[in-house]
Amino acid sequence: MKNTLSEELLSSLTADTPSISPKFFYDDIGSRLFDVITLLNEYYPTRTEKWIMDAYQGDIAAAVGHCDVLVDLGAGNCAKASRLFETLNPRQYRALDISKEYLEVAVADLQKQFPQIEMSAHAVDLSLPMAFPDIQELDKVFFYPGSSIGNFDPEQADEFFVNLANECHGKGGLLIGVDLVKDVETLNLAYNDSLGVTAAFNLNTLLNVNRLIGSNFQPQDWEHYAFFNTSQSRIEMHLRALKDVQITLPGHKGHDHLISFGAGNLIHTENSYKYTQDHFVEKLRCAGFKDIHCWTDPNKHFLVCFAKT
Secondary structure (H helix, E strand, C coil): CHHHHHHHHHHHHCCCCCECCHHHHCCHHHHHHHHHHCCCCCCHHHHHHHHHHHHCHHHHHHHHCCCCEEEEECCCCCHHHHCCHHHHCCCEEEEEECCHHHHHHHHHHHHHHCCCCEEEEEECCCCCCCCCHHHCCCCEEEEECCCHHHHCCHHHHHHHHHHHHHHHCCCEEEEEEEEECCCHHHHHHHCCCCCCHHHHHHHHHHHHHHHHHCCCCCHHHEEEEEEEECCCCEEEEEEEECCCEEEEECCHHHCCEEEEECCCCEEEEEEEECECHHHHHHHHHHHCCCEEEEEECCCCCEEEEEEEC
16 A cells, blocks of 8 residues: 555656645545634635535425435535435435545544434545445435535546446435635635645645655645636645755655755645536536536525436
8 A cells, every 4th residue: 555655646746747636635634624724714615515505405305305325425524414414314324535534533423423324434535436336226315515526627527427427326316516616816815814724734745645655745845835727717736845855755675766846846736626507517417417406605606516317
């Protein structure tokens, strides 16, 4: 596992555009920092999505209908999914996320509150194809909130939707939240909060990589850099070197790799694509979803969709 991660990071850090996958944000500390980000005044997506889910909970439940299994994709602390329990009444709840330890604690706490629901935690890399053969014949809802789909490049998002549409097997659908295009100032502030929590979240990626593969990143040598790329319709997050640095990535059988970054060089850590409602609905249709319901807030800052095959 360690060698595989080392090879993956070596490849991404030595590419023409050096990068670290956003999945490396979410160790235990990163997951907790993201929970704090969702509480920040500047970070509108979480509270806006919650408003939509609360305001239209009856309509959402009616669109979903019967739900045997709620599959929570990128579950985090499981708080968003748990608010659906009373309206959707799932018999099973499956929580999927990259951070195993954090997820297991969250599910264990949730199980005490809802002992009647069968629950399980699964460490899963959502960027890889998923299969759920044991629930093929059950009515299932794949739940993907928080506009996490924005972290996928458009082509990857299409593959993700096709995968889920196929896994529905005509029984169930996808309940998803997505951030919409809006004024640039609002977007930039959401990823550059005044308390610096998002900066800490971004920089913690380096500590997580060190822990996973034994590299020697020093967070104090880097700074958080985020902006809205209008031409690509996405927020970009980067880590920018504050000085010339040389990073050691342990290699196979003691053959270490040295990577040099000059002052001002960037490591790309995340994209967060923003969509129009029409564009997003069209992506769902092209993936095989047909019956699509949409809800938004009065400012049209955020969109929630339920789509069936």
